[in-house]
Amino acid sequence: MSLEFPSKSANEGFARTAAACFAAQLDPTLEELEDLKTAVSEAVTNCIVHAYPKSIGKIRLKARLSENGMLEIAVKDWGVGIPNVEQAMVPLYTTGGEERSGMGFTIMESFMDTLKVRSSSGRGTTVTMRKKIKQRGDGEQ
């Protein structure tokens, strides 16, 4: 699945719902779905707040499945980039002022199995997250 949409805050709900609908084919638990929606919401919000602080840009959400129930989500923007990814991932670090908590990457890391952030100054950022959706029914009575 690949979706492109403008970096408007009204699209945050659309993006996380679309990711959850895509994941539904794996028959995830409610908790797995909520974790996924929360992580996608954080990644898309980062694009809106940080990648395009003074303009509306393009965000691409890609989702794919691998054979063993691994769900991969990539959120890409073509915005300003993150000058120091390591620093940006420190809990409570934010450049967004009192309106931001600085917990976005921490939540993505906590709610997904893996998180990879690639960023280039002036060229944008791609956040790639993976989560294994447990196969239910296997070995259950």
Place this chain on the structure above:
Amino acid sequence: MEISYTNQNRELTIYLKGELDHHAAKQAMAAIDDQIEACLPSKAILDLKFVTFMDSSGIAVLLRAYRRMSELEGSLMVRNVPEQTRRVLNVAGLNRLISFC
């Protein structure tokens, strides 16, 4: 997001309903600020029973309410926290700062 209030004996209860994300957070912060300023409560309660989704933007909303109440030397309590919201708040360690019940 829908926000409603009751105020009795300087105890302000704020009811949030809907999805608390970055899109809704600004409105929620402004509304909570306004109510705290208008009521000058000694105790504020945020009731999250009908919050259907929250991300880290909600953490900022709660922290702001906590700061406003601290400035008034009052207290903030958060109640009826749904499971998804609780997991977000736990990651942030907010339970060490704000009372939950």
